[in-house]
Amino acid sequence: MSADESMVRDQELLQRYHDGELGWLARRRFERRLARSPGLERELRALVRLREEARRADAAAAAPDLWSGVAAGLRRIDAGRPEASADHPLPFRALLGPALGLGAAAALVVAVAVGLRDTGPAPLPPAPGGAVGGSLGVVRWIDPGPNSVLVLEDGSDATIIWVLEGRQASRGGGRDAV
Amino acid sequence: MTRSSPVRVTARLLLGLLAATPAAAQEGPRAGPINVDVIVTRVTQRSEAPERATREVPGLASPLDASERRGREIDKRVRAIDAKLRGRMRYDRMEFVERHRMVLAGDEVGTVRLPNGHRFRAQLLDVDARGALLAVDVENSVKMDVRAPSGHPVIIGAEAYEDGYLVISVEPRF
Numbered sequence: 443m444s445a446d447e448s449m450v451r452d453q454e455l456l457q458r459y460h461d462g463e464l465g466w467l468a469r470r471r472f473e474r475r476l477a478r479s480p481g482l483e484r485e486l487r488a489l490v491r492l493r494e495e496a497r498r499a500d501a502a503a504a505a506p507d508l509w510s511g512v513a514a515g516l517r518r519i520d521a522g523r524p525e526a527s528a529d530h531p532l533p534f535r536a537l538l539g540p541a542l543g544l545g546a547a548a549a550l551v552v553a554v555a556v557g558l559r560d561t562g563p564a565p566l567p568p569a570p571g572g573a574v575g576g577s578l579g580v581v582r583w584i585d586p587g588p589n590s591v592l593v594l595e596d597g598s599d600a601t602i603i604w605v606l607e608g609r610q611a612s613r614g615g616g617r618d619a620v
Numbered sequence: 621m622t623r624s625s626p627v628r629v630t631a632r633l634l635l636g637l638l639a640a641t642p643a644a645a646q647e648g649p650r651a652g653p654i655n656v657d658v659i660v661t662r663v664t665q666r667s668e669a670p671e672r673a674t675r676e677v678p679g680l681a682s683p684l685d686a687s688e689r690r691g692r693e694i695d696k697r698v699r700a701i702d703a704k705l706r707g708r709m710r711y712d713r714m715e716f717v718e719r720h721r722m723v724l725a726g727d728e729v730g731t732v733r734l735p736n737g738h739r740f741r742a743q744l745l746d747v748d749a750r751g752a753l754l755a756v757d758v759e760n761s762v763k764m765d766v767r768a769p770s771g772h773p774v775i776i777g778a779e780a781y782e783d784g785y786l787v788i789s790v791e792p793r794f
Contacts (some may be wrong), residue, residue, distance in 0.1 A: 517690070580751075580766050581764055582765040582766060582767055583766040584763070585764070586761075589761065594708060597773075599772060601772070602704065602775045603764065603774065603775065603778070604777040605777060
C-alpha cells in the first residue's frame, strides 16, 4: 500500500471513528493507533472542533422562543384592559364565522393587540398542532398597530390573518424593510 | 517541506467558511427571484352588494389584462381562497377585484396600490427550504413577516372597502 493510499485510508477511518461508525474491535484498534500517532490525534481534534463550530452556528441560527414573552404580554394586557369590548363593537368582527366558536381553539392563535400601541409589535406564539413552515409557523412577526388581529394557522394549506378593527386614524406609510 | 493532509486542509477550509459566515450574513439576504402572486378580493355580507370594476395600479407589479382576469385560473384561485375562508369568516359573497404578479429578488420590494388607495408592499427577505421569508406591509393596517412555503397562501383580511372588506391573498411560488 502506497503512502497516499495509507493516508486516504487513515482519513476514512478517522472520519468513521469520529462519526461513531466503527465497530467495537475496529474502534479499539484505531484508538491504539491514535495513541501512537500525534498527527492523527491532531486531525481528530480538528474534526471535533469543526463539529462544535457547526453546532454553535446552528444554535445561533435557531429561531428564538417567543412564546414566554408573548404570554407575559398578553397577561399584562388582560390585567390592564377593562371589560370594554362590548362598548366598542368592532365592525370587522361581524365577519367572524362560526368556526371560531367551534373547538377551533386548538387551531387558532389569537393575537390581542388592543392596547399594544404602547408596547410595540406583538410576536406570535407557535401555532398549536404544528403549523406549516416550522415550529414558529408562517407568521414570524406581526405589528397590527392599534388593531386587533386574529391569526389562524392550523397547519392547513393556508394562513389567515384577519384584522378585526379598521384603522381609525391614518398614520404614515409602511416600511420597505424589516 | 511539510505537507498538509487533505483532512487538515478540508477542516481549515470549512473553519474558514464558518468564520466567514457572519460577515456574509451582514451583507444582506441573497434570495430569489421568486414569483409572488397577489390576489385581491372583496367580501361582503349582503349578496345584493354591487359588483365593482377592477382597476389597474402602478408599481412593480403588473396587473393582468381583463380577459385573463376572467380566466379559469382566476376563478380557480378565488374559489380556493373562498374555500379556505368559508366557515371561518362570515360573509355572503366573495368577488375578485384584481391580481398582481410580482417577481421579487432578494431585498426587492413589490408595491401594489389597493383599490382603497392604500399601498400593499411585499419585500423578499430570504428563501430557504422552509419557504420564502417576506416582509408584508398593508399600509395603515398591519405589518408582518411571514415565511411561507411555495404555494402556501397567506390570506389577509385587513382593509375596509366600500360596503365590504378587501381580502388579500399573498402566495409565493418558486
